[in-house]
Amino acid sequence: TRLDRDRLQQHAQTVQSLERERRTLESRAREFSAMQEKAAVAQLALDRAVASRSALMKSIDERRDLAAQLAKELEAAHQRLQAAVTQPGAGPVLVPIRPFRGQLPWPAEGIVVGRFGRQQVGRTAGIDVSRNGIEMSLPEGRPVTAVHEGVVTFAGPFTAYGNLVIIDHGGGAATLYGHLADPNVNKGDRVSAGTAVGSSGRNPGGNPSLYFELRIDGQPVDPLQWLRKQP
Structure with a gap:
């Protein structure tokens, strides 16, 4: 009958409407689930970023503390070095x-990689220390020679300088050769310009290096103003 057909049509429309709503709800549920996953990923990334920043700040603080300690140790080493440099040599220099x-x-x-003057310890530490000489990069084991005649006043291990040789040139002048693999001279030896005082070793950072310092009247001066110009 017509009434039955109308009821069937209405029922079909209701079923279709419910099906559309079901699909809409399922779509929204999938979107919500995707949003939850994105939120979880974002939260994880945020947690990692916070942890990374905390680790970075801790690392910076540790490096700053180490740099400050290094600065204190270097200052103490400089004072001891000053005392060692001022020791008298064995007789006059001609x-x-x-x-x-x-x-x-x-x-x-070698190549000069550290110049005379103030230097910063680490890029982020912000600690300055005074470099009283120059640092050269060169292959380990390369011969190191005296730049002028004089008398060896120190030869051996020294804090922050590794194996160190100090030569008194008379008249308040002295040269220092640090980071040596092994000294070839002893305290009291008289040397000439070109005499091998040792071979190059490594600096405290483990890099092949030579530290060279020149003092006039007991005060450090820029060695580059006294050495020959490199070609």
Whole structure:
């Protein structure tokens, strides 16, 4: 009958409407689930970022503490070094070093990687220390020679300088050769310009290196102003 057909049509429409609503709800449920997954991923990324930042801040603080400790140790080493440099040599030196300003031979063949003056310990530590000489990069084991005649006043291990040789050139002048693999001279030895005082070793950071310092009247001066110009 017509009434039955109308009821069937209405029922079919209701079923279709319910099916559409079901699909809509399922779609929204999938979207909500995807949003939850994205939120979980974002939260995980945030947690990792916070942890990474905390670790970075801790690392920076540790490096700052280490740099401060290093600065104190270097200052103490400089004071001890000053006392060692001022020890008198064994007798007069025939040829003074002062007339050879700008003409002294290099102690070894290498590249200057650390210049005279103030240096920063670490990029993020923000601690400055004074470099009283120059640092050269060169292959380990390369010969290191005296730049002028004089008398060895120290030869052996020294804090922050590794194996160190100090040569008194008379008239308040002295040269220092640090980070040596092994000294070839002993305290009291008289050396000439070009005499091998040792071979290059490694700095405290483990890099092949030579530290060279020149003092005039007991005060550090820029060695690059006294050494020959490199070609």
